[in-house]
Amino acid sequence: MTNLSSSSPSVPHLPKVALVIGANGVIGSNLIQHLLTLPDWDIIGVSRRGGMDRERLRYLSVDVLDENDTIDKLGSLQEVTHLFYAAYQDRPSWAELVEPNLTMLINVLNAVEPAAPHLQHVSLMQGYKVYGAHLGPFKTPALEQDATPMPPEFNMAQQQFVEQRQQGKSWTWSAMRPSVVCGVALGNPMNLALVIAVYASLSREIGIPLRFPGKPGAYHSLLEMTDATLLAKATVWAATEPQCGNQAFNINNGDLFRWNELWPKIASYFEMETAPPLPMPLDVMMQDKEALWQRMVEQYDLEPHPYSDVSSWAFGDFVFGWDYDFFADGSKARRFGFYEFVHTEQMFWDIFDDLRVQRIIPG
Structure with missing residues (x-):
């Protein structure tokens, strides 16, 4: 070094x-x-x-x-x-x-x-x-x-x-x-991709469809992410x-999306069905899921990370509660010379793939 x-x-x-x-x-x-x-x-x-x-x-x-x-x-x-x-x-x-x-x-x-x-x-x-x-x-x-x-x-x-x-x-x-x-990092209080991945994995294990858990208006709001x-x-x-x-x-990534279009695609990635959105606070609903997660860690040979390190439920509730448009103009950076962008859908698939490779969520 x-x-x-x-x-x-x-x-x-x-x-x-x-x-x-x-x-x-x-x-x-x-x-x-x-x-x-x-x-x-x-x-x-x-x-x-x-x-x-x-x-x-x-x-x-x-x-x-x-x-x-x-x-x-x-x-x-x-x-x-x-x-x-x-x-x-x-x-x-x-x-x-x-x-x-x-x-x-x-x-x-x-x-x-x-x-x-x-x-x-x-x-x-x-x-x-x-x-x-x-x-x-x-x-x-x-x-x-x-x-x-x-x-x-x-x-x-x-x-x-x-x-x-x-x-x-x-x-x-x-x-x-x-x-x-959005990226891969454990023990972070603000990691939406991990929230979605763990929420989907738990829902799939229980045998229920993947429901959007946020406010009704949030399902239709216009959003953006940053890789x-x-x-x-x-x-x-x-x-x-x-x-x-x-x-x-x-x-920002440079594109916009609505959950009502992206959420069914996320469910498809995890080979799950969807059901109509149902508002529910993840920070409350997921409190009793630690024992289930530990059984999944053993069953699927996942890395033994503490449940608290793979769940940022309060942050998920915060983001899924935005029943208003949430985006900014990123053109100033381009005017100054930064031209890179990321396709948000592909960003999520890449992160989910990485979480599987690292054995943080089941494959």
């Missing part, structure tokens, strides 16, 4: 060194996998659980909510050139999200910025909450320059902090605004293109 601490300010052509905060989440882990495909990057992944080092990648176990631990572990990383911030702390209410999520970012920047003389860019991971999407029907398609909702909202609190901190500095920032991010790998590519692009400095970008 490359010795990431060997870089010196006196050495020309310093390698790009990414510090990824939130390295084990669906966004951070896919960002790291993408960076590993690029030969001119070294990567430091930061999370509470740490990880397994490999060539050009090392992990640090850090509680970034703890100021002292953050300074102790990150305060000597002189080699960092790009900070990718994708950490998230969940809380019961929107207002409660601000304090921990802003504190973590402040702790990280307070530790890294003074230590890293070659810091070039700080990348923030946001979402459509900056447009008030979590509160109810919002203006669609949302634009990066749209008015923000009344605070508290942690994404904008983080951006305002970084904007103020950046004044007079040589580094720049970017804010990436994906829709619902985690696509987001990773866009994030690195924005962090390394000078014209993208101090800009926000909506990042």
Whole structure:
């Protein structure tokens, strides 16, 4: 593995060194996998659980909510050139999200910025909450320059902090605004593809049709998704293109869908019948399914992941409750030079295939 601490300010052509905060989440882990495909990057992944080092990648176990631990572990990383911030702390209410999520970012920047003389860019991971999407029907398609909702909202609190901190500095920032991010990562509180896959697997095992469990209006709303790998590519692009400095970008797959068209296709993938939608809170209905899941793990020789790591039912309820259109205009990124897109249906099939290959769900 490359010795990431060997870089010196006196050495020309310093390698790009990414510090990824939130390295084990669906966004951070896919960002790291993408960076590993690029030969001119070294990567430091930061999370509470740490990880397994490999060539050009090392992990640090850090509680970034703890100021002292953050300074102790990150305060000597002189080699960092790009900070990718994708950490998230969940809380019961929107207002409660601000304090921990802003504190973590402040702790990280307070530790890294003074230590890293070659810091070039700080990348923030946001979402459509900056447009008030979590509160109810919002203006669609949302634009990066749209008015923000009344605070508290942690994404904008983080951006305002970084904007103020950046004044007079040589580094720049970017804010990436994906829709619902889909990828493969366990133990993540926001992983819709895994919610659908586990819900379908349980329904199939019980012998019932695959029903859409959300609000009636949500079945017909217009939605979009963001593939985690696509987001990773866009994030690195924005962090390394000078014209993208101090800009926000909506990042989405580039197509739109309605559940009433996609849901029967998902049922077909799992070789299941459908039945009319029936509103039911998954967070309640799935509480007694842990024993069933454990029997399935044994019967189908699945990897023995805890039930809590493969189920994000509250997030599924949140997404399936959007009885209003949920999409943003992604053309700004294209105008700045990012042209990649993903077919959303194929994204789901690829993720479901991967979950089967990894023996997370039955084949």
